[in-house]
Amino acid sequence: MGTAVLNVGARKLAIDEEGFLECLDDWDRDTAAALAGAEGIELQEPHWEIIHAIRQFYADYDHAPPMRALVKFIKISLGANKARSVYLLKLFPGSPALLAAKIAGLPRPDNCL
Amino acid sequence: MNYALLVLSPAHSSQGARSALLFARAAVARGHKIERVFFYGDAVHAASALIVAPQDEVDLTSEWATLVADNGTELLVCVGASLRRGLLDETEAKRYSKSQYNLHPAFEIAGLGQLVEASQTCDRLITFS
Amino acid sequence: MTLHLIQHADSASLENCLRHAGAKDAVLFLQDGIYALVSGKNKLENFHGQLFALADDLADRGLTARCPEHVQPIAVDGFVELTESHSPCVSWR
Amino acid sequence: MPELTQKNIVILCQQPPYGSATAREGIELCLAASVYLSELKVVFTGDGVWQLVRGQDTTNSGNKQHDKLLAAFPLYDIDLVYADQSALDARELSPGNLIDGVTAISAEELAAILANAEQVLSL
Numbered sequence: 001m002g003t004a005v006l007n008v009g010a011r012k013l014a015i016d017e018e019g020f021l022e023c024l025d026d027w028d029r030d031t032a033a034a035l036a037g038a039e040g041i042e043l044q045e046p047h048w049e050i051i052h053a054i055r056q057f058y059a060d061y062d063h064a065p066p067m068r069a070l071v072k073f074i075k076i077s078l079g080a081n082k083a084r085s086v087y088l089l090k091l092f093p094g095s096p097a098l099l100a101a102k103i104a105g106l107p108r109p110d111n112c113l
Numbered sequence: 114m115n116y117a118l119l120v121l122s123p124a125h126s127s128q129g130a131r132s133a134l135l136f137a138r139a140a141v142a143r144g145h146k147i148e149r150v151f152f153y154g155d156a157v158h159a160a161s162a163l164i165v166a167p168q169d170e171v172d173l174t175s176e177w178a179t180l181v182a183d184n185g186t187e188l189l190v191c192v193g194a195s196l197r198r199g200l201l202d203e204t205e206a207k208r209y210s211k212s213q214y215n216l217h218p219a220f221e222i223a224g225l226g227q228l229v230e231a232s233q234t235c236d237r238l239i240t241f242s
Numbered sequence: 243m244t245l246h247l248i249q250h251a252d253s254a255s256l257e258n259c260l261r262h263a264g265a266k267d268a269v270l271f272l273q274d275g276i277y278a279l280v281s282g283k284n285k286l287e288n289f290h291g292q293l294f295a296l297a298d299d300l301a302d303r304g305l306t307a308r309c310p311e312h313v314q315p316i317a318v319d320g321f322v323e324l325t326e327s328h329s330p331c332v333s334w335r
Numbered sequence: 336m337p338e339l340t341q342k343n344i345v346i347l348c349q350q351p352p353y354g355s356a357t358a359r360e361g362i363e364l365c366l367a368a369s370v371y372l373s374e375l376k377v378v379f380t381g382d383g384v385w386q387l388v389r390g391q392d393t394t395n396s397g398n399k400q401h402d403k404l405l406a407a408f409p410l411y412d413i414d415l416v417y418a419d420q421s422a423l424d425a426r427e428l429s430p431g432n433l434i435d436g437v438t439a440i441s442a443e444e445l446a447a448i449l450a451n452a453e454q455v456l457s458l
Binding site: 114116122127128129132135136138139140142143145236237238239240241242 | 247249250272273274299317318319321322323325326329330331333335
């Protein structure tokens with residue numbers, strides 16, 4: 001597909017029209033910052049905690065989580081306070097699981113879930 | 114009674130899809146309602162508008178379409194299973210920048226939740242595999 | 243009272259079905275399940291529930307005459323009737 | 336989510352993973368069903384018990400790793416997960432060969448779970 005380009009330093013990375021990386025291997029910290037920037041988010045430590053958590057979820061369970069499973073995973077890994085929807089919505093407004101997956105360089109969560 | 118059918122059998126290369134159709138007709142004839150037929154896995158191919166059946170063989174897709182027209186049955190194909198197998202409607206084609214789409218108008222693309230919902234609301238759920 | 247469907251020729255699926263079917267249950271053979279029925283009829287000896295086979299699927303396969311005695315051939319209409327009187331319906335494969 | 340009077344639903348997994356998409360699509364059905372059902376039961380029988388084998392490694396094949404998808408069940412509140420003991424025995428699978436979180440049940444227990452189900456989705 002490759003309908004758009006994300007500028008990361010000198011690199012030009014292909015993203016799909018919803019802003020997901022075309023090639024997941026392109027992901028690194030700078031790419032995450034650029035992906036977040038495209039969404040109007042400046043990444044701070046609290047964002048990174050969630051980004052690492054959702055990447056860990058993907059490594060452990062081989063799929064990008066929907067909101068409910070992500071919340072439960074964060075509750076176990078980072079504690080109940082950080083698993084609250086309000087908290088996650090503040091960091092990743094709108095649809096936290098989708099947005100965090102995008103910035104974390106994960107594939108788009110499955111359609112069926 | 115209200116029925117839901119889950120069809121898993123590959124359309125055209127197995128008998129299950131046709132068995133489901135015959136069952137649906139017989140159930141309607143006995144006064145039942147087939148609320149929803151959910152096509153999953155390789156069964157989604159039954160919903161292709163591009164199927165060409167030989168003149169003297171059953172055209173499964175249009176027979177399903179007739180069931181919809183006569184009884185208001187919902188024919189749903191799972192979105193995830195369909196996308197992987199190249200079965201798209203106009204919306205999905207647009208979303209994934211594909212130039213063509215091929216879902217027969219009698220069928221709708223749906224989420225698995227709609228199968229689960231049917232299992233809850235219908236009196237009977239029969240799986241054809 | 244469960245209705246068990248055998249739709250495949252695989253004898254393991256028939257054995258699995260019979261292991262979990264009770265004397266009040268019904269088993270219906272259809273599609274390639276007809277082959278499992280004809281080639282596995284000795285497996286049915288210890289099953290005390292009711293046994294049915296779809297008549298058209300027997301006829302298609304030229305096996306009407308080989309349908310075991312205690313297995314009742316039925317039309318699709320009879321299949322629907324079984325789903326009226328039995329629930330849930332389990333498909334084995 | 337619509338508030339429904341919950342029916343007792345069993346998802347019966349009978350196919351082995353990797354060779355066909357059925358096992359994988361069965362898991363996707365389980366995950367989707369968990370959104371609606373708090374008491375969903377998932378039962379592995381026949382060749383479906385191969386899904387539960389510990390030590391799957393898809394690093395080189397690029398396939399989704401089936402046991403990792405299954406390991407996510409608790410995060411979806413799917414806690415009633417059963418394996419047919421007779422199917423395990425027939426395949427010489429012992430508890431040590433299986434992933435965590437699965438309860439082995441006898442043929443009688445499995446029969447009772449099916450008999451008590453209001454709907455069975457079989458894959």
